[in-house]
Amino acid sequence: MAETRSRTTAQGTDTAGDGSTRQAAGAAGGPAGTTQKVTIAKALNLGLRAAMERDPKVVLLGEDIGKLGGVFRITDGLQKDFGEQRVMDTPLAESGIIGTAIGLAIRGYRPVCEIQFDGFIFPGFDQIVSQLAKLHFRTQGRIKVPVVIRVPFGGGIGAVEHHSESPESYFAHTAGLKVVACGDPVDAYWMIQQAIASDDPVLFFEPKRRYQEKAELDTSATPFPLHASRVLQQGSDATVVCYGPMVRTCTDAVRVAAEDGHRLELIDLRSLSPLDLAPVFESVRRTGRLIVVSEAPGESSIAAEIAAQVQQECFYSLEAPVLRVTGFDTPYPPAKLEEEFLPDLDRVLDAVERSLRW
Amino acid sequence: MSSPEYWTKPWPSSSADIPPPSESAPAAVAARPTAEQVIAGLRATSEGGPDLVQLLTPEGERVAHPHFDLDITPEGLRDLYRDMVLVRRADRECNALQRQGQLGIWVPLLGQEAAQIGAGRAMRPTDMAFPSYREHGVAWCRGIDPTELLGIFRGTDHGTWDPLEKRFHPYTIVIGNQVLNATGYAMGQRLDGKVGDDHQDDEATIVFFGDGATSQGDVNEAFVWGAVYDAPVVFFCQNNQWAISEPMERQSRIPLYQRANGFGFPGIRVDGNDVLATLAVTRWALEECRSGNGPVLIEAFTYRMDAHTTSDDPTRYRLSDELEAWKLKDPIERVRVHLVRGQFADADFFAHVDAESDALAERLRAYCVDMPTPPAERIFSNVYAESSPPLDRQRDEFLTYLADFDHSGGAH
Numbered sequence: 001m002a003e004t005r006s007r008t009t010a011q012g013t014d015t016a017g018d019g020s021t022r023q024a025a026g027a028a029g030g031p032a033g034t035t036q037k038v039t040i041a042k043a044l045n046l047g048l049r050a051a052m053e054r055d056p057k058v059v060l061l062g063e064d065i066g067k068l069g070g071v072f073r074i075t076d077g078l079q080k081d082f083g084e085q086r087v088m089d090t091p092l093a094e095s096g097i098i099g100t101a102i103g104l105a106i107r108g109y110r111p112v113c114e115i116q117f118d119g120f121i122f123p124g125f126d127q128i129v130s131q132l133a134k135l136h137f138r139t140q141g142r143i144k145v146p147v148v149i150r151v152p153f154g155g156g157i158g159a160v161e162h163h164s165e166s167p168e169s170y171f172a173h174t175a176g177l178k179v180v181a182c183g184d185p186v187d188a189y190w191m192i193q194q195a196i197a198s199d200d201p202v203l204f205f206e207p208k209r210r211y212q213e214k215a216e217l218d219t220s221a222t223p224f225p226l227h228a229s230r231v232l233q234q235g236s237d238a239t240v241v242c243y244g245p246m247v248r249t250c251t252d253a254v255r256v257a258a259e260d261g262h263r264l265e266l267i268d269l270r271s272l273s274p275l276d277l278a279p280v281f282e283s284v285r286r287t288g289r290l291i292v293v294s295e296a297p298g299e300s301s302i303a304a305e306i307a308a309q310v311q312q313e314c315f316y317s318l319e320a321p322v323l324r325v326t327g328f329d330t331p332y333p334p335a336k337l338e339e340e341f342l343p344d345l346d347r348v349l350d351a352v353e354r355s356l357r358w
Numbered sequence: 359m360s361s362p363e364y365w366t367k368p369w370p371s372s373s374a375d376i377p378p379p380s381e382s383a384p385a386a387v388a389a390r391p392t393a394e395q396v397i398a399g400l401r402a403t404s405e406g407g408p409d410l411v412q413l414l415t416p417e418g419e420r421v422a423h424p425h426f427d428l429d430i431t432p433e434g435l436r437d438l439y440r441d442m443v444l445v446r447r448a449d450r451e452c453n454a455l456q457r458q459g460q461l462g463i464w465v466p467l468l469g470q471e472a473a474q475i476g477a478g479r480a481m482r483p484t485d486m487a488f489p490s491y492r493e494h495g496v497a498w499c500r501g502i503d504p505t506e507l508l509g510i511f512r513g514t515d516h517g518t519w520d521p522l523e524k525r526f527h528p529y530t531i532v533i534g535n536q537v538l539n540a541t542g543y544a545m546g547q548r549l550d551g552k553v554g555d556d557h558q559d560d561e562a563t564i565v566f567f568g569d570g571a572t573s574q575g576d577v578n579e580a581f582v583w584g585a586v587y588d589a590p591v592v593f594f595c596q597n598n599q600w601a602i603s604e605p606m607e608r609q610s611r612i613p614l615y616q617r618a619n620g621f622g623f624p625g626i627r628v629d630g631n632d633v634l635a636t637l638a639v640t641r642w643a644l645e646e647c648r649s650g651n652g653p654v655l656i657e658a659f660t661y662r663m664d665a666h667t668t669s670d671d672p673t674r675y676r677l678s679d680e681l682e683a684w685k686l687k688d689p690i691e692r693v694r695v696h697l698v699r700g701q702f703a704d705a706d707f708f709a710h711v712d713a714e715s716d717a718l719a720e721r722l723r724a725y726c727v728d729m730p731t732p733p734a735e736r737i738f739s740n741v742y743a744e745s746s747p748p749l750d751r752q753r754d755e756f757l758t759y760l761a762d763f764d765h766s767g768g769a770h
Contacts, residue, residue, distance in 0.1 A: 059549075085549055088587075090583075091579070091582050091583065091586055093575075093579045093582065095538065095575060095576055095579055096538060096576075096579035096580070096582065096583050098538075099535065099537075099538025099539055099541070099542060099576060099579070099580070100538055100539075100541050100542030100545060100580075100583050101542060102538070102539045102542055103538065103539040103540060103541060103542020103543035103544070103545065103546065104542045104543070104545060104546045104549075105542075106521075106522075106527075106539065106542075106543050106546075107542070107543050107545075107546025107547065107549075107550070108546065109546055109549070111542075123575075126532065126535065126576075127535060127538065127576070130532045130535055131530070131532070131535050131536075131539060135528070136740055136741070136742065136743055137516075137739075137740050137741050138516040138517065138528050139516075139517070139520075139521055139528055139740075140515075140518075140739065140740050141739075141740035141743065142520050142521060142522065143521055143522065143528075144743050146743075175741050175749075176741055176742065178742070178746075198743075198744060199743035199744055200742050200743045200744055273746075274746040274747060274748045274749065275748060276747075
């Protein structure tokens with residue numbers, strides 16, 4: 001396979017219609033007539049709108065989210081329809097956004113914060129890990145802080161420094177927070193609503209380079225649970241686990257591998273904390289091989305955690321060591337080098353080959 | 359510029375160091391302060407300054423103030439005195455309990471009783487308070503028994519009161535975090551329509567922090583948010599002159615209350631050792647917030663008579679004559695003198711309060727030494743509002759592991 005394969009980026013293999021394949025593999029179903037083809041960006045917008053219509057206590061806070069609709073237009077039109085009191089253009093300070101959201105939540109609101117880019121969440125890190133994560137525990141459950149923090153994350157958009165990072169492991173490492181990442185429009189629509197409905201604080205990671213990818217969305221379907229992994233493709237030769245922007249990359253890899261006769265099982269984690277690894281364990285016990293794919297640097301990461309747990313639970317089933325395909329343990333590089341940094345189709349397939357050859 | 363003199367020499371050392379005002383400077387640019395103005399500003403951080411609101415002198419004499427006065431009955435005076443004596447006694451008892459190893463650490467409030475009781479008694483039951491970690495006096499005013507503070511410092515819990523029922527947030531250890539949280543809460547009060555002249559059920563929020571916290575980004579961000587969203591929040595800074603070992607000069611070049619001007623809301627400095635002035639000013643500020651004119655910054659000018667916590671040694675960083683000077687401004691003694699001089703209280707009253715404080719100290723001690731260590735399950739309880747299966751498994755495995763010790767008769 002390697003001989004015939006040309007170097008291909010994940011973006012380069014993107015084609016409309018794959019999303020519907022993933023949807024068919026999931027649990028979505030329901031009456032017809034409410035289906036539309038939408039992007040992840042539009043699905044998030046629809047999901048936010050639905051949550052705001054359902055609960056008047058849902059308020060949005062963020063920089064430029066009102067008139068501009070956010071730098072990615074995710075909140076487009078919401079201020080116009082819900083008013084400035086529910087869609088608040090804030091001053092430019094992330095600790096302020098998150099710190100005041102905590103206070104609003106204590107007061108009974110369900111704030112949804114937008115952080116413009118992953119690298120800008122760090123000024124708010126203290127409020128997230130010192131207060132947001134711990135208030136429920138500190139008060140023995142007397143205070144609930146149902147705050148959602150939306151973070152467009154990951155690289156691949158040719159941006160300047162601090163605009164392409166994958167900080168999810170920092171938050172998965174902190175007890176009291178729940179951390180999720182959507183990978184397609186269907187999940188984007190449902191998961192944002194589920195995150196807002198959750199009584200726990202949720203870090204909601206959005207794959208920014210996939211914002212414009214489309215899929216069929218049935219808004220009358222029954223949503224998949226928020227904190228459950230999902231098998232997107234069944235296979236028997238090796239298991240591939242991924243989340244967020246890597247869902248598309250790995251979907252492509254599974255398809256290309258199938259052309260070479262390798263049947264890969266593909267699992268979208270969706271929830272990074274808590275992790276739902278039961279489907280991964282079950283899969284690895286059948287396939288004997290695991291490749292974990294993530295954009296984030298691999299050391300001390302979610303990918304590392306999965307590798308550790310799988311060797312602990314599936315030791316006697318493994319035919320090869322668990323392999324990780326991740327970003328390098330470096331700062332995110334200048335944009336002209338990001339194609340080398342990010343796991344792509346070739347690196348995933350290379351890992352699959354190494355695993356199968358073991 | 360890196361010579362030792364640069365770091366040790368006060369700046370500016372004399373008016374000769376200050377360049378003359380530029381003729382070409384735009385009129386809108388504020389003139390650089392003169393040496394005299396800088397020195398006056400720094401002195402104001404250590405002596406109170408002419409803007410200090412005071413209603414009761416250190417000698418116990420009632421004085422008038424053109425904007426803030428207080429109509430208070432003898433009974434009201436006696437109540438404030440009682441509050442301060444009991445809170446001080448609880449504080450001293452806890453300090454002793456730490457010295458005897460019963461508490462891991464204690465954060466003394468000695469010297470700040472008037473600031474806290476004045477502010478605490480200015481609140482309505484429906485107002486919300488966000489403390490830092492030294493607000494034992496405010497907790498007292500919110501109806502929280504001092505025994506409920508002990509778990510934090512003995513290490514059995516992080517606070518046991520119900521913050522929403524008592525309307526007193528949990529203690530916050532990270533400096534300044536709570537100032538943003540309080541501002542957000544106040545924004546919620548406004549969104550709920552609890553602010554305005556026409557409402558009987560108007561509410562306000564008050565948040566407590568120290569002079570050191572004013573250097574934190576969160577506090578400055580809270581000032582921005584409070585101003586931009588007209589949040590009904592009183593920023594109550596207890597300037598006790600020291601942030602552990604760092605003096606006021608390490609936090610600010612101007613008096614702290616003047617910072618409010620830069621954010622667009624009023625700032626006021628009150629004698630924090632004067633319970634009447636603190637009560638009057640805080641009442642006014644909370645009412646400003648309830649009626650929609652907030653926020654307000656109050657700088658309660660006071661002094662921490664003891665260590666920052668029982669872990670530090672103030673004799674290493676401050677001079678005893680400073681302490682002696684502040685002893686003369688003691689917040690309790692001036693009320694006591696006023697009560698006696700005005701014949702607002704007799705010997706029986708003072709004896710009764712003393713006996714009451716003895717009983718409180720005894721009750722605190724007995725409660726403290728009898729506090730049970732919580733079961734191991736507490737480690738896992740309420741980490742999340744909704745379940746987390748991996749954590750549930752970890753809990754179950756650990757509890758099973760502990761149960762094995764019980765079955766074998768061993769201790770764990």
